[in-house]
Amino acid sequence: MSKKTDLLKLVRKNILELSPYRSARDDFDSGILLDANENALGAPFEDDLELNRYPMPYQEELRARIAEFREIQAENVFVGVGSDEAIDLLYRIFCVPGKDRVLITPPTYGMYKVSANINDVAVDKVLLTPDFQLQVKETLAAVTPDTKIIFLCSPNNPTANSLNTDDILKIIEAFDGIVVVDEAYIDFSEQQSFATRLKDYNNLVVLQTMSKSFGLAGIRLGIALADPAVIDLMMKVKAPYNVNKLTSKAAIRGLSFINAMKAKVDQILSERKKVIQKLETIPEVQKVFHTDANFLLFRIENALRIYEEVAAKGVVVRYRGNEPHCEDCLRLTIGTPQENEQFFEALNSVLKKDRS
Numbered sequence: 001m002s003k004k005t006d007l008l009k010l011v012r013k014n015i016l017e018l019s020p021y022r023s024a025r026d027d028f029d030s031g032i033l034l035d036a037n038e039n040a041l042g043a044p045f046e047d048d049l050e051l052n053r054y055p056m057p058y059q060e061e062l063r064a065r066i067a068e069f070r071e072i073q074a075e076n077v078f079v080g081v082g083s084d085e086a087i088d089l090l091y092r093i094f095c096v097p098g099k100d101r102v103l104i105t106p107p108t109y110g111m112y113k114v115s116a117n118i119n120d121v122a123v124d125k126v127l128l129t130p131d132f133q134l135q136v137k138e139t140l141a142a143v144t145p146d147t148k149i150i151f152l153c154s155p156n157n158p159t160a161n162s163l164n165t166d167d168i169l170k171i172i173e174a175f176d177g178i179v180v181v182d183e184a185y186i187d188f189s190e191q192q193s194f195a196t197r198l199k200d201y202n203n204l205v206v207l208q209t210m211s212k213s214f215g216l217a218g219i220r221l222g223i224a225l226a227d228p229a230v231i232d233l234m235m236k237v238k239a240p241y242n243v244n245k246l247t248s249k250a251a252i253r254g255l256s257f258i259n260a261m262k263a264k265v266d267q268i269l270s271e272r273k274k275v276i277q278k279l280e281t282i283p284e285v286q287k288v289f290h291t292d293a294n295f296l297l298f299r300i301e302n303a304l305r306i307y308e309e310v311a312a313k314g315v316v317v318r319y320r321g322n323e324p325h326c327e328d329c330l331r332l333t334i335g336t337p338q339e340n341e342q343f344f345e346a347l348n349s350v351l352k353k354d355r356s
């Protein structure tokens with residue numbers, strides 16, 4: 001199946017009419033560069049990256065490398081300061097503040113709502129089912145004429161499971177707005193990326209990141225994959241030099257070590273299996289939810305107190321008990337074997353005290 005949405009109808013009028021900032025490097029990027037008020041004498045330390053010069057505004061090399069890895073075209077790739085920049089840009093491009101709405105499916109990643117609040121965009125919510133799948137009919141029924149974006153997260157945070165592919169497709173097919181599929185954790189999952197479906201759906205935006213499988217959260221490199229028309233809009237609205245040279249270099253380096261990245265993902269998956277098995281032997285643990293990510297959600301009696309007491313022993317996990325369907329749930333990132341062991345030591349010592 002495939003579908004073409006009239007994207008221009010969705011875009012805010014001021015963005016359609018925007019003349020973007022033209023940076024000095026848009027016209028010439030070599031020669032004697034006296035055009036951008038840089039410091040020609042250079043950084044005050046040894047520098048082989050020419051950090052005295054602004055970075056490339058459109059990051060052509062990095063985008064080409066990402067496109068090659070994900071088997072799409074560079075024109076389908078946007079890079080920004082974390083996925084969070086991409087999320088914010090989508091609001092600014094498509095949602096008129098104080099008028100338009102987005103739809104989210106809690107429990108899910110908190111940034112969709114925070115970014116909506118920052119941009120003065122109303123948020124409608126249709127909960128996932130208790131087993132953390134989409135309520136497709138109800139979600140589509142909640143769409144209003146002002147709904148511009150539906151955010152789906154697969155594998156989902158904090159629940160860690162993937163949403164059913166067919167359910168996501170039904171929403172992309174039926175909704176005449178932007179459908180964001182956030183795939184921050186896709187490399188830990190056996191599901192195929194929705195990036196392969198960009199040819200079929202110009203209303204689809206896939207979010208990815210180098211923060212998780214690539215182990216590069218510190219460089220803040222987020223990725224949006226979408227129809228070239230959407231990417232062009234994102235390029236037009238973003239800050240001119242959003243991705244800095246250090247980040248770009250580290251990201252390109254990361255993309256040169258795909259096998260090493262995959263080996264670490266495999267290690268995390270095998271560690272995840274051990275963590276699940278251990279959790280399942282603990283009587284106070286009521287449920288370990290299915291995970292397709294580098295973390296998992298589990299339900300344990302007195303979760304909030306356990307969370308606090310485990311933290312007091314130096315192991316920090318995330319309490320998610322306030323999220324819908326997540327009563328008494330903790331979210332645990334899979335660590336190194338030693339870190340996981342320390343988590344179990346802390347947890348077992350808290351539980352032992354409770355039992356005595």
Ligand SMILES: Cc1ncc(COP(=O)(O)O)c(C=O)c1O
Pocket residue numbers: 081082083084085109153156157182184208209210211217220221222223
């Ligand atoms: C679902 C989801 N999307 C996006 C992000 C943020 O990614 P980035 O580090 O690229 O901003 C996270 C981080 O935890 C996440 O869980």
